[in-house]
Amino acid sequence: MATDKPHQAVSSAEQTVQSTTERVARAAHEAIDSLSGYGGRTEERLRETGRRAGETTREYADELSGYVSKRPLAALAIALGVGFFMGMLSRGRD
Structure with a gap:
């Protein structure tokens, strides 16, 4: 019949x-799962890097504190020298 062809075409297009919609949805879910995994690993790396940076900062602060305690005049002279040098740099050339 003549009306069967249009119905078949619509049915085929619908399928x-x-x-296609199911494939796109499946690909989107896979992409989200993959990105979520990358995000989790990145978060772990950032936390570990932050922890190590904190430990290193504490170690340097302890060393500096020990140096200042043992040699207060030398530490003061170094601080004044660095301050003078930074001041000269910040003034620029006139």
Whole structure:
């Protein structure tokens, strides 16, 4: 019959669209899962790097504190020298 062809075409198009939609949805879910995994690993690396940086900072602060305690005049002279040098740099050339 003449009306069967349009119905078949619409039905075929509907199946194609539904199949394509399902594939796109599946690919989107896989992409989200993959990105979520990358985000989790990145977060772990950042936390570990932050922890190590904190430990290193504490070690340097302890060493500096020990140096200042043992040699207060030398530490003061170094601080004044660095301050003078930074002041000269910040003034620029006139």
